[in-house]
Amino acid sequence: MTTELVAEAKEPGGRSESTLKDHILEVLKPTQAQWDDWKWHFRNRFNTVEKLSKVLPLSDMQKKQLQLVSVKYPFSITPYYLSLVRENDPNDPILKQSVPVFEELLHADVGQDDPLEERVDSPVPGLVHRYPDRALLVITDICPLLCRHCTRKREWDGGNWWVRQKPQLELAFEYLRKTKAVRDVIISGGDPLTVDNDGLEWILQQLRDIPHLEMIRFGTRFPVVLPQRIDEGFTRICDKYGPVWLNTHFNHPNEVTPEAGRAVRELLRAGVPVNNQTVLLRGINDSVETQLKLSHALLRNRVRPYYLYHADDVRGTDHLRTPVETGIKIMEGMRGHTSGLGVPVFVVDVPGGGGKIPVLPNYVLSWTENELVLRNYEGLVFRYRNPRPALSGQNGASNGNGNGAHTQSVEKLMDAEPKPERIVLGATRGLSPRLKRRTLKN
Ligand code: SF4
Numbered sequence: 001m002t003t004e005l006v007a008e009a010k011e012p013g014g015r016s017e018s019t020l021k022d023h024i025l026e027v028l029k030p031t032q033a034q035w036d037d038w039k040w041h042f043r044n045r046f047n048t049v050e051k052l053s054k055v056l057p058l059s060d061m062q063k064k065q066l067q068l069v070s071v072k073y074p075f076s077i078t079p080y081y082l083s084l085v086r087e088n089d090p091n092d093p094i095l096k097q098s099v100p101v102f103e104e105l106l107h108a109d110v111g112q113d114d115p116l117e118e119r120v121d122s123p124v125p126g127l128v129h130r131y132p133d134r135a136l137l138v139i140t141d142i143c144p145l146l147c148r149h150c151t152r153k154r155e156w157d158g159g160n161w162w163v164r165q166k167p168q169l170e171l172a173f174e175y176l177r178k179t180k181a182v183r184d185v186i187i188s189g190g191d192p193l194t195v196d197n198d199g200l201e202w203i204l205q206q207l208r209d210i211p212h213l214e215m216i217r218f219g220t221r222f223p224v225v226l227p228q229r230i231d232e233g234f235t236r237i238c239d240k241y242g243p244v245w246l247n248t249h250f251n252h253p254n255e256v257t258p259e260a261g262r263a264v265r266e267l268l269r270a271g272v273p274v275n276n277q278t279v280l281l282r283g284i285n286d287s288v289e290t291q292l293k294l295s296h297a298l299l300r301n302r303v304r305p306y307y308l309y310h311a312d313d314v315r316g317t318d319h320l321r322t323p324v325e326t327g328i329k330i331m332e333g334m335r336g337h338t339s340g341l342g343v344p345v346f347v348v349d350v351p352g353g354g355g356k357i358p359v360l361p362n363y364v365l366s367w368t369e370n371e372l373v374l375r376n377y378e379g380l381v382f383r384y385r386n387p388r389p390a391l392s393g394q395n396g397a398s399n400g401n402g403n404g405a406h407t408q409s410v411e412k413l414m415d416a417e418p419k420p421e422r423i424v425l426g427a428t429r430g431l432s433p434r435l436k437r438r439t440l441k442n
Helices: 003-009 021-028 038-043 049-053 060-072 093-098 153-159 166-178 197-208 231-239 260-269 288-300 323-336 404-415 419-426 433-441
Strands: 134-138 185-190 215-219 244-248 274-280 304-310 345-350 355-358 363-369 371-375 382-387
Touching: 021 433, 049 060, 049 134, 134 166, 166 197, 166 304, 197 215, 197 231, 231 260, 274 288, 274 323, 288 304, 304 323, 323 345
Parallel strands: 134 185, 185 215, 215 244, 244 274, 274 304, 304 345
Antiparallel strands: 345 355, 363 371, 371 382
């Protein structure tokens, strides 16, 4: 155990509470080189009650419940991610996302196994094709962290983990070659970055050989739960087969650590834009304050907050779901209170294959052909003229609503001499002398 590692341990998310990192270092005794190696973390994941209890104080009752829950819903936590947990805080947001609780079994009759019906939308195993121009390539069901809110929790049952082999993937590539409407493929899992760089390079090569595929994206939580995985080999292949985009999944500001920041910087250097998809989780990030902190931390690291998902209706996750209204209130509390770049789109991914539907606070109070009445973030109400195409002189034609006369007058104005001066002078009427000067100059 090095002093350097202990010092870093006290600052998850740039704060100063003490965390479990000291205990983890004492128990696992990694060298600095091991701590920096993602494969070491992967091999040393906390995935049994016995291992976990060495670093996390658990009562006998908690141990018993953990045993029971993990038969149906196993757990797996990387030493890095567990090291961010604050000591003596049962409500810690990292703890709640990673350590099972008995509620996962208590509400077993609530929710669905496959709410997004991904199996129905799979033309060949491993490929989900729901939207016409996009497809999801599922290459493994293994994840370094088994997030307690996971939509694919159904895949964990039985602990039968798999990585799709080349002959199976060939079927997916064959489908993509034939389906010219697809221009965007998201490589997903599980977590696709559990596959090593050679395996990923082969997949990227196959996809890049399909001429109509414009975009390749990775959907991965590695930058959050094991940022050491973003190594030189991975960024090199992203650069080589680019444009490659990466969507990741930060849920709480405590996850935005210096290590995560380094991973994002490496990706950006390789030309990989990084977007974030947060899941709204009860008791973890269901407040405006936390969401604002998260967005600001992401923007500081040049990650764009992209979606805020309402948590899917998945069996075994009901204790982490909020009412939809919570998400709408968060959107209301963010829009106008921070830069638009920091406001994700709140979406509900509806069961039955309906896809992502944005759900917004209502800013349009009334809407007619000629005018909208709008409310701003402070609740102030404004009228806004709704331009009609013919009034703007589009195509110089009448719109059939009696606006042809106006269009004609625009045409006459354009024919008149001298054209530019008359229009410029008219446009400056009513402006302040300073603005008038500037307009005339331009
Ligand atoms: S990383 Fe994604 S797929 Fe993996 S367990 Fe977490 S939510 Fe599920």
